[in-house]
């Protein structure tokens with residue numbers, strides 16, 4: 501991991517952490533990672549930097565139903581998100597399987613401008629952890645609703 505130069509550390513650490521992580525992060529997640537690199541960092545500084553970077557168009561808020569607001573770098577291509585029900589992390593899923601004129605069940609004469617897809621389940625870290633646990637402990641009941649994919653069409 502690159503060393504953050506001291507002069508710009510406070511200001512750039514938010515951007516640096518989000519770039520390295522490659523997934524949307526909440527202010528608390530950014531702070532937890534950033535304070536390892538900049539021990540003098542306060543969470544108020546993280547919030548202030550997020551605000552500035554969002555206002556100048558560098559960051560974009562990621563709002564998923566029922567989760568804290570996270571941020572990602574702005575200007576990415578259209579993509580979807582994956583929310584891990586076990587560890588709570590949100591991941592970016594590249595690309596889109598839905599064609600622009602191929603939205604299911606949209607009534608005739610309705611025009612879709614955008615859509616948001618959130619997948620819910622367990623991330624690779626958590627499924628691997630589960631596999632280890634299953635070998636040593638009695639198996640847990642399947643968590644059926646966690647496989648649901650939610651879709652919200654925006655106006």
Ligand SMILES: [Zn+2]
Nearest residue numbers: 584587623626
């Ligand atoms: Zn997970």
Ligand SMILES: [Zn+2]
Nearest residue numbers: 579596597598
């Ligand atoms: Zn899509």
